[in-house]
Structure formats: structure tokens, C-alpha cells
Amino acid sequence: MTSITLDRIAHAYGGKPRSESDYQLKPFQHVWEQGLAYALLGPSGCGKTTLLNIISGLVIPSEGRLLFGDKDVTRLPTEQRNIAQVFQFPVIYDTMTVAENLAFPLKNRRLPKPVIEARVAEIAAMLDLTADLGRRARGLTADAKQKISLGRGLVRSDVSAVLFDEPLTVIDPALKWELRSKLKAVHRALDLLMIYVTHDQIEALTFADKVVVMNDGRAVQIGTPAELFYRPEHTFVGYFIGSPGMNFMPAAVKGDRARVAGFEFGLGQVYDNVPAGQPVQVGVRPEFVSVTSGPGLPAQVRRVADLGRKRLAYVSLGDHPLVVTIPREVEGLGEVVAISIDPANTHVYVADARVQGRAP
Numbered sequence: 001m002t003s004i005t006l007d008r009i010a011h012a013y014g015g016k017p018r019s020e021s022d023y024q025l026k027p028f029q030h031v032w033e034q035g036l037a038y039a040l041l042g043p044s045g046c047g048k049t050t051l052l053n054i055i056s057g058l059v060i061p062s063e064g065r066l067l068f069g070d071k072d073v074t075r076l077p078t079e080q081r082n083i084a085q086v087f088q089f090p091v092i093y094d095t096m097t098v099a100e101n102l103a104f105p106l107k108n109r110r111l112p113k114p115v116i117e118a119r120v121a122e123i124a125a126m127l128d129l130t131a132d133l134g135r136r137a138r139g140l141t142a143d144a145k146q147k148i149s150l151g152r153g154l155v156r157s158d159v160s161a162v163l164f165d166e167p168l169t170v171i172d173p174a175l176k177w178e179l180r181s182k183l184k185a186v187h188r189a190l191d192l193l194m195i196y197v198t199h200d201q202i203e204a205l206t207f208a209d210k211v212v213v214m215n216d217g218r219a220v221q222i223g224t225p226a227e228l229f230y231r232p233e234h235t236f237v238g239y240f241i242g243s244p245g246m247n248f249m250p251a252a253v254k255g256d257r258a259r260v261a262g263f264e265f266g267l268g269q270v271y272d273n274v275p276a277g278q279p280v281q282v283g284v285r286p287e288f289v290s291v292t293s294g295p296g297l298p299a300q301v302r303r304v305a306d307l308g309r310k311r312l313a314y315v316s317l318g319d320h321p322l323v324v325t326i327p328r329e330v331e332g333l334g335e336v337v338a339i340s341i342d343p344a345n346t347h348v349y350v351a352d353a354r355v356q357g358r359a360p
């Protein structure tokens, strides 16, 4: 086991990049720590697979160095990189039994038979495959076949990393929840570095210790699920994580006050560092703006969504649309409601990047 370092890695498929927009992966510096579970999360085309393929060796980056521990592997072929990979679709041998499929990567490395048997039994138990060990893979469901693929990816204990590329795509939705929590448990038990590509935030947040949020070829934030939720460093993270995403309002900020559409409210911190001439936004998640029966800012109600577990109101503060929470005790909304904004969870963004305030 070893950490993986991306040292100013960047990639332009077209070659000879002249400007930043020519890169499908913009320069990226990061150390993937051994034993941690990471998710690469972002919309289609943001560069997740490109980054994963650079780590696996399917793509040689245009710039930068890739290190496994101290070893420079930037130009090494995949088979010399000591990684395991799990793809979207099952990669297994239909004519082999489940046990033979799981044992295959270990047999290839000529491990002693008792070691192979013990490891196969361990991985099969983790993935609920024990009862199927003697069955040929051919007759199994797509879900079971993908579980075998996952098992084959996890069976070696000496890999530098296990790379997953949207591994739950073919899994039945009802089984997905179970499998992604299982993968998390497997990660804890096996203590391997795992990197998991997905465009599904629930999958990323359930699985990962740290999530790398990507947009337009750039890693915009690397953080724990809680950091991404409570302190998005970029407006894209606020918008992409959460359901619905963060509210952003163009604002004028002075000291610890924000002014939006002629209405003023307090911020949790003092901002003396907001540069002039750049777009300033205040961001607050729907969970931290609520309809109140007490004093608040006047908002027009446009629509109410009752999601069972929670109710949301789509309102306007002046011209600015906001999604706000309707607490359980509030009933019978009028056309205009009072809303309160939690200053402790309100952030200020300048040119899309969060700026740090200071304690009042």
C-alpha cells in the first residue's frame, strides 16, 4: 500500500494546449492518502474518467508526474502499476465459478492455495457471495456478476489502489443502497486506497471519506461530505451538492451585513476583504433559510413542495428566487411569508470562490 501523488498533472487530448480551455484536465496537485476512500464527483464531461485513466495508465498525461509512493509511474503501462480496477459493466469469466473468478487475480500472482482460499472466503462473505461460490458465473443475474467484479477488484491486499468507474450503474436501484453501504464497510475492513468515480452525489457521499468535486476539468473542492455541505468553497459545490442545492443571491456586503434586493440581513462574520468590481454573492442552503412566524424578511411564495419528510417553499426575495424550509409547526402559508436566514450557515462568495470572514 502506498500513497499516490499527482504532481501538477494536466491533460489536453488535442495536444499543444494554448490556453486553459484547451485542457480537459486542468493542472492538478494532490496526494491520495493510503487507506482513504475518495470519490471523484461531477457532471458528465467534467474530467472524472480522464483523471481515473491517468492514474490507471490508460491515458498518459500531457503534463506533470504521477508518483506511487516515491516511484514515478507516469509512463508505465497499466499492468506495471499494481492497481485493481472495477468498471461499469462486469468483467468476469462466465465459464468459471464465482470462487474461481475471485481467486483469479491471486492465482495470477502465484499466492499459496490456503492464502487464496482464505481471501476468497473473506471477500465472498463481505459481498454476500458465499452461497454462490460453487456456481458458474454464466447463470447469475447482472447484479451478482457485478458483485463478482467488485470482489475481483477487492481481492488483492497488496494493490496501490482500487479504482472504480461508476461500478453501480448496472445494479438494480433497490440493491444500490445496500451495495454502496456495503462497499463503505468493505473499505473500512480492507484499509485500501480506493478512488471511486461517479456523477451521483448520494453514491459519492455514502462511500467516500473525501470527495473531489470536479467541474469543467478542474477539482473545485476536496473535502469530507460535511465540509462540502456546510462550507462549499466554490458556488459550483454549493449548487451541485444538496438537493435542492444552495441558494445564491447577488449581494452587496459591508462588514457583517448583506444587502439583497433592498433587504438587509446579518452575516455570522465580518467581511472587510470583499474586493470592489467583482460579483459578490451570498450563499445559504435551503436547510438554513426557513419560514418563520416571528419577524423576518418578506418573501413572495411561488410554490410549495411537500416531500413528505420535509416541506420546501419556492419564494422570491425581491427579484431573487430562493428555496426555503417550511418548519413542521408552520401551517397555512399566505402569499407573503417572513423568512429567517441562519447567519452561522451563510457564506460570501466573490467571483464564485468563498471568502473567509473574521469573527465579529
Ligand SMILES: Nc1ncnc2c1ncn2[C@@H]1O[C@H](COP(=O)(O)OP(=O)(O)OP(=O)(O)O)[C@@H](O)[C@H]1O
Residues within 6 Å of the ligand: 013, 014, 024, 042, 043, 044, 045, 046, 047, 048, 049, 050, 051, 199
Ligand atoms: N479520447 C478522447 N479524445 C478527445 N476528447 C476526449 C476523449 N475522452 C474524453 N474527452 C473529452 O474530455 C472531457 C472530459 O471527459 P471525461 O470522460 O473525462 O469526463 P467524465 O467526467 O468522466 O464524463 P462522463 O461522466 O460522461 O464519463 C470531455 O469534454 C470529453 O468529451
